[in-house]
Amino acid sequence: MSEEVREERGKGPVEAQSSQAESTMAAILAIAADAIIALDEQRRITQFNYGAEQIFGYAKDEVIGRSVNVLIPDRFHSRHDEHVASFASSGVAARRMGERREIFGLRKDGSEFPAEASITQLGETGERIFMVVVRDVTDRKRYEALLSQSNAELEARVMERTAALEEESQRREEARAALIQAQRMEAFGQLTGGIAHDFNNLLAIVLGNLELLEARVSEEEASDLIRRAVGAAQMGARLTNRLLTFARRRPLAPTLLNANDLMLGIAELLKRALGERTTLTTVLARALWQTRADPSELENAVINLAINARDAMPKGGKLLIETENVTIGTADPIAQECAAGDYIAIRVTDTGSGMSPQTLKRAFEPFFTTKEGRGTGLGLSTIYGFARQSGGHVTIESQLGHGTTVTLYLPRVDASEAAASGNSDDTVPLSENCETVLVVEDNAELCEIVLRRIEALGYVVLSAPNASAAIAMLEKEPDIALVFSDIVLGSGPSGYDLGLWVRAHKPEVKVLLTTGYASDAAGGEKIEDEFEVLHKPYSRKDLAVALHSTLNAGDG
Structure with a gap:
């Protein structure tokens, strides 16, 4: 028996229990982490x-x-x-x-x-x-920090992804809105084209009848009434052209013009459109030089500027339209933007809210607008493009709270060109050899007027209501010299299709097309590249010149 065991047995109960407790405590202390x-x-x-x-x-x-x-x-x-x-x-x-x-x-x-x-x-x-x-608790704190960092990163990623989704959603919404706007404008353009075609057919009937009637009337009073009716019909034609220009369905057609005459006509229109709270004043220069520009585009530019001025004066104000002869020298600041020389200046000045320097810098940028939800941002940029395309320039002077002045510069036409234009030949060319003209028109009333107008010019006339009937007539009538066809011919082949058939099967026959809308059938620009096109409504002289020049032109 060992000494320790004998010693343990020699202890009393209390001493043994205390010793055991100390041993237990020592073991706990030893193994505790x-x-x-x-x-x-x-x-x-x-x-x-x-x-x-x-x-x-x-x-x-x-x-x-x-x-x-x-x-x-x-x-x-x-x-x-x-x-x-x-x-x-x-x-x-x-x-x-x-x-x-x-x-x-x-x-x-x-x-x-x-x-x-x-x-x-x-x-x-x-x-x-x-x-x-x-x-x-170092490890636990480390894990908590890592977890916190992970949660923060996850939250940041969620926020970043949410922001990206919101941005993408906004982009899609903007793209959707832009698509809807584009579709609306396309639909408007198509509607405008259809209206223009039908309206110009009606105007062609009106003008044709008035022309035939004028030749039979000798009384001065009756002739004056006819001239007034012709003027009203021509005004309707100009209105149709404005609609086509607004819808971007008509190419530029620059002509020699006096801007003063144009401004007077615009002023009459604007006085009704601007309302009573806007006072319109025109100050037109004496002996204003002539310029060459598309009159419809110039009208649209000035009207657009006037509407912008009205919007900048919600409580009313003053609007001034001025014209002036201007000579730009090489030392003038504007000479950096356009060639030195003589220009006419058209100024539109308002007393509205004006523009900040930041807005003024971006005024000509496409799609930039301060009219949130109401503007396209294409008005001033379109005017800028028109001015540059016409050989001129446009400037803006504005100060916040003190109004805006927009000046449109268009180059002067030299005196020799203006004189030549003023002495233009008013002769109406007639048929030289009694050529036969086949008129293809699906509107019976209009067709009757066209036949009478062409016959009065000395031609022999035939008619067909559609392309198929015209082809049948061309195959049996060898004397047809020219086909004069409307581009739109109901549900069958178009006048453009008829022209292609004639070119392929009857190359000796000339083709002259007519329409009230430049983008009919296969597309206006393509048609006018391939065939002569006479736009409705047309005058007697326009018709005579078109027939004569087409008959005397080379093949194609």
Whole structure:
């Protein structure tokens, strides 16, 4: 029997139980992963288990008897002393881990680590002992930081993706709105073209009848009434051309013009359109030079500027339209934008809200507009393009709160060209050899008027209601010299198709097409590249010149 066993058997029951408890406590202290530290009343370390050695990096012998402050960063010493003193006098037996704020421990190597601690106090034989359990939470804090960072990154990605989806949704909505607008404009253009065609057919009937009637009337009063009716019909034709220009269905057609005459006509139109709160004044230069430009485009430009001015004066104001002869020298600032020389200037000035410097810089940019939801941003850019295409320029002067002046410069036509234009030949060419003309028109009333007008010019006339009937007639009538066909011929082949057939099967026969709309059938530009086209409504002279020039032109 060993000495230890004999000694254990020699102890009494209480001594044996106490010894067993100490052994159990020693085993717990040895295997605990947390730091378990015992302190006396002076806060000196009396016990330091294996877990504490692993956490703090001290060997047990290095800290026994030393102040617990050796395990605490300097900046926490006073706070820790206050905490222990408060705990000792509180009468509380223990505080569990996590019941106090986060603390930090100090390792032997000087590094700090986050920790949680629990504390209890024991009072045996009158001496107070504090037992502290410290847990290193470095890994947990690291994981929490990583989780927080991951959550933040995930949230940022979600926000970024949400923003991207919102941006994409906005882009799609804008694209959808742009597509709808484009479709509306295309539909409007098609509608305008259809109206123009039908309206010009009616005007052709009216003008044709008035022309035939005028030749039979000798009374001055009746002739005057006819001339007025012709003027009204021609005004309707100009209105149709404005509609086509607005819908961008008509190419530029520059002519020699006096801008003063044009401005007077525009002023009458604007006085009704601008309303009573806008006062319109025109100051037109005497002996204004002539220029060459598309009158419809010039009218549209000035009307557009006037409408912009009205919108800039919601409470009313003054609008001034001026014309002036201007000579631009090489030293003038505007000479950098256009060639030096003589120009006519058309100024539109308002007393409206004006433009900021930032807006003024972008005024001519396509699609830039300050009229959110109401403007296309194409008005000023279209005017700029028209001016440049006409050999001129346009400028804007504006100040916020002090109105805007837009000046359109168009080049002067030299005197020799103006004189030549003024002495143009008014002769109406007639048929030279009684040529046979086949008129192809599906509108019976219009066809009758056209036949009578062409016959009055000395031609022999035949008629067909559609392309198929015209082809049948061409195959049996060898004397037909020219086919004069409307482009739109109901539901069958078009006049353009008929022209292609004639070119392929009867190349000796000339083709002259007519229409009230430049973009009928295969497309206006393509048609006018291949055949002569006479636009409705036309005058007697226009018809005579077109027939004569087509018959005397080369093949094709």
